[in-house]
Amino acid sequence: MDNIDRDLMRLLAENARAPVATLARKLGLARSTVQARIDRLEARGVIAGYALRLGDAAEAELIRATVLLSLEPRATAAVLARLKALPAVERAHTASGRFDMVLSVAAGSTAALDDTLDRIGEIDGVRGSESLIHLSTRIDRRSR
Structure with a gap:
């Protein structure tokens, strides 16, 4: 390139x-x-596709959270398969440290977010989780 x-x-x-x-x-x-x-x-796979990027008005209506997951040993593949079925889970990253996975979650209401968090916690292989609800964005360097 x-x-x-x-x-x-x-x-x-x-x-x-x-x-x-x-x-x-x-x-x-x-x-x-x-x-x-x-x-x-x-x-070459450098460009994987083209996607819809929500504008500020649509983004403002979403409640966002970062979810930190601790997983059972060797459960990553099964947990990822279940997470893919949850539309509110936008991104999932493996991580080092106390937590095994970091999720970016977005929902249209607190009830929808609560439901998604419950579903994540019920997945076989999830040992524990910690949720961080985003209150305000102070810096956003994503291209707009």
Whole structure:
């Protein structure tokens, strides 16, 4: 991946729906060259897909939490399979330290969040959990 690919990915991160002609103009390249680069990045797995990114209005309506999980030994695969079935679980990371997994959870209401936390706690292989409810965002460096 070279600097042009990085610039292209930055532009796509800002607006994945930007027309290839617009991207080409911003990069100073031919449209066919930009399309070929996008195709190559997709084929190599550098670009895994394109997704909906919620705006501030939709994000403000969500209640977010970080959930720290302690797992039984060798239970990670089974726990992940069950977590994938819970739509409120946005991300799951394995971790080192006191906890084995860190989850990012988002729900539309406190009742929905409570239900999700209950479901997580009931998963076979989850030894224990700690939930941290997000109150306000002070820094957000995600591309918007």
